[in-house]
Amino acid sequence: MKRIPMLAAGHGCVDFYQGAVPALVPFLVAGRGYGYVAVSGIVLAATLLSSIVQPLFGVLTDRWRMPWLIPVSMVVSGVGVAAGGLSDSYALTWLAVALSGLGVAAYHPEAARLARIASEGGHVRMSWFSLGGTLGFASAPVLVTPLLAAGGLGASPFLVVPAVLGALVTLPAVRSLSGGARTPGAAAAVRGRDDWPxxxxLTLVIVFRSVVYVGLSAFVALLMGGGAAGAVALFVLFAGGAVGTVLGGRLAARWGRVRTMRLAYALAVPAVAGAVLVPGPAAYVFVAASSIALYAPFSLHVTLGQDLLPSRVGTAGGVTLGLAVSVGGLASPLVGAMAEASSLRTALACLIVFPVLAWLLARTLKEPVAEVSRG
Known part of the structure; x- marks a missing residue:
């Protein structure tokens, strides 16, 4: 069981850098005068390369065991974000953040495969692994904002520290799980046919969820006014995800994954509408509710995807765990362009349609017929 906490800690350290990019946005706006489109491009840098290459890493890890990718990808993720604040050149900043996205892409498929083995396919145990990533996300604004507020963008090299610590903590679990033998639960998970349709x-559900969540994470700090209010909004958004991740695993163990997913996306519709449209401090309540509802299905996407593609666990993990966070960034420049053409609130209001689409599509999904025991 200690392997799951170790993997969860490493997951938190690598996903810290996905949360760090939105936390950098207010400082890039204030320090370099970037507009909505420019900062949307930075968010895009963190997600575009990741979205493109993440399935490729999934295919590679299905063919060959690549446990060394986990510590290496962590360090690459950290170096990219740490270098993002060192140059006044927009192009170099973009490339540095893109390098971090590449590290994130390399991490998730192999990490998801090892977590599958360590958790024996259990909803609750996999939710703890996912929780690690969510907490890493949530801690980013809490750590990045005071650091850069005190030292400016020049203090960004210190942001490499979580990557190094995460690699060191994860190494014992990686060595243990890559020794060769599969657990009985993992072996049972590979039986059955791949259900690609x-x-x-499911992938489209994840895309819709990602668009609304990444859109909120990129702009909610600016919507709330930036500064301390913006940092609080980001923390509420990310911390609410921690609650949703654990809650989703518990509800799925009791009600099933698909039923839990449908309920979560149905509740996300009014929650996202309130986060975008309700003014004042009450908006924080809706931001938290949005995060809980959008994160409740997060770990369920992973186990459901792996059960739908039992012979392509790495590919399933790369798509469901990695693209869930990254692919939404592809829509961020469109949101930024709409914000500059109208207003930020109007642009974010367009996000309300995506949980509706996720709920409608989730209604077409069913639990896989051959399913391993969950716990």
Whole structure:
């Protein structure tokens, strides 16, 4: 069981850098005068390369065991974000953040495969692994904002520290799980046929969820006024995800994954609408509710995807765990362009449609017929 906490800690350290990019946005606006489109491009840098290459890493890890990718990808993720604040050149900043996105892409498929083995396919145990990533996300504004407020963008090299610590903590679990033998639960998980049509529908659900969540994470700090209020909004958004991740695993163990997913996306619709449209401090309540609802299905996407593609666990993990966070960034420049053409609130209001689409598509999914025991 200690292997799951170790993997969860490493997951937190690598996903810290996905949360760090939105936390950098207010400082890039204040320090370099970037507009909405420019900062949307920075968010895009963290997600575009990751979105493109993450399935490729999934295919590679299905063919060859690559446990060394986990510590190496962590360090690459950290170096990229740490270098992002060192140059006044927009192009170099973009490339540095893109390098971090590449590290994130390399991490998730192999980490998801090892977590599958360590958790024996259990919803609750996999939710703890996912929780690690969510907490890493949540801690980013809490750590990045005071650091850069005190030292400016020049203090960004210190942001490499979580990557190094995460690599060191994760190494014992990686060595243990890559020794060769599969657990009985993991072996049972690879029986059955790959259901590509259902997996394609699940992937679209994940894309819709990602667009609304990444859109909120990129702009909610600016929507709330930036500064301390913006940092609080980001923390509420990310911390609410921790609650949703654990809650989703518990509800799925009791009600099933698909039923839990449908309920979560149905509740996300009014929550996102309130986060975007309700003014004042009450908006924080809706931001938290949005995060809980959008994160409740997060770990369920992973186990469901792996059960739908039992012979392509790495590919399923790369798509469901990695693209869930990254692919939404592809839509961020469109949100930024709409914000500059109208207003930020109007642009974010367009995000309300995406949990509706996720809920509608989730209604077409069913639990896989051959399913391993969950716990």
């Amino acid at each position: 259902a997996f394609a529908r």
